Amino acid sequence: MRRHETGTTRNGLHYLRLHGGRRILVYLPGLDDCWRDLTWSPRLRSWQFGACRMSHTIYGLSRPALAPHHSLRTLADDTANGIQEIVDRERPENGQVDLTGASYGGVFSLLIAAHYPALVRRLIVQMAAHRLAPTGFGLGLRWLALAEQGRPQALLRSFFGDSVGGGRGALARLVLLLLAPWLGGRPSFLPDAARYLHLISEIDLTELLPRVTAPTLFIGSRDDPFFSGALLTEAAALVGAGTVRLFPGRNHAAFVHHRRAYDGAIVEFLRTSESDRRGSVRP
Numbered sequence: 001m002r003r004h005e006t007g008t009t010r011n012g013l014h015y016l017r018l019h020g021g022r023r024i025l026v027y028l029p030g031l032d033d034c035w036r037d038l039t040w041s042p043r044l045r046s047w048q049f050g051a052c053r054m055s056h057t058i059y060g061l062s063r064p065a066l067a068p069h070h071s072l073r074t075l076a077d078d079t080a081n082g083i084q085e086i087v088d089r090e091r092p093e094n095g096q097v098d099l100t101g102a103s104y105g106g107v108f109s110l111l112i113a114a115h116y117p118a119l120v121r122r123l124i125v126q127m128a129a130h131r132l133a134p135t136g137f138g139l140g141l142r143w144l145a146l147a148e149q150g151r152p153q154a155l156l157r158s159f160f161g162d163s164v165g166g167g168r169g170a171l172a173r174l175v176l177l178l179l180a181p182w183l184g185g186r187p188s189f190l191p192d193a194a195r196y197l198h199l200i201s202e203i204d205l206t207e208l209l210p211r212v213t214a215p216t217l218f219i220g221s222r223d224d225p226f227f228s229g230a231l232l233t234e235a236a237a238l239v240g241a242g243t244v245r246l247f248p249g250r251n252h253a254a255f256v257h258h259r260r261a262y263d264g265a266i267v268e269f270l271r272t273s274e275s276d277r278r279g280s281v282r283p
Contacts, residue, residue, distance in 0.1 A: 011081050013082040014061075014062040017058070018049060018060075025098045027058060027060045027100050028079065028105030030103030063079075080112050080116045080119060083097060083099070083119055097119060098123075099119075106128025107205070109125055117212070127254060130205035130231070131203055135226070147190050147193045152190055217265070217266070219254065219266065221246070221253075222246045223248075223250040225250065226252050
């Protein structure tokens with residue numbers, strides 16, 4: 001059997017399937033999907049989810065196309081329809097998937113878990129919460145201005161510089177900055193990014209969080225400028241079965257700075273029973 005395959009759902013969402021275990025883990029990407037579809041590098045995604053593939057087959061699912069009249073709810077509906085197609089194809093136990101999203105994709109995963117609880121067995125919200133921190137709001141407005149000014153390379157440099165941070169992530173940031181001219185190749189990159197940045201600047205899912213019934217892990221950096229550890233802890237308290245795992249650092253890339261512990265926390269969460277995890281917070 002092929003280790004990976006790509007395809008498109010009936011409603012137009014691109015997917016990358018990484019063959020693994022019997023359970024299904026669906027991944028929703030962040031804003032990086034604006035300029036390069038998540039299917040462009042199967043090897044990168046295999047590295048990203050290697051720790052989960054003993055137990056899970058991974059589906060990376062692209063964001064829906066964003067028309068001017070779309071709302072967060074219509075985008076969540078489109079994504080949920082794509083996930084339902086995966087369920088119909090794979091027939092996982094109880095018709096449910098484990099769902100995860102990173103950054104903006106993490107916000108989206110919360111939306112889907114709130115509106116479509118029957119689809120989600122476990123939820124992992126990576127580097128995201130129900131609303132932006134004030135610093136993240138300011139950075140988002142800066143990115144929006146660069147997108148509206150038609151400056152793709154400046155936007156990408158700002159994106160990687162603001163997100164990855166220093167320390168162990170310095171080399172990763174340097175590589176990404178060097179790759180910035182090549183990464184901005186999708187023709188619809190700037191208008192697509194601008195539309196999503198408009199949406200994310202207005203997000204506040206506080207009232208929706210109590211509708212999330214799946215056991216949920218919020219994981220990220222304690223001083224993340226976009227979604228702080230305080231916000232992750234607040235979100236976990238509003239979810240019925242919320243758990244928090246925070247790592248030291250002021251960055252939006254805990255998975256880069258603390259790769260082994262980060263992966264281990266996700267694998268542990270997927271294996272642990274619901275009764276052992278309600279309301280825990282780990283530094």
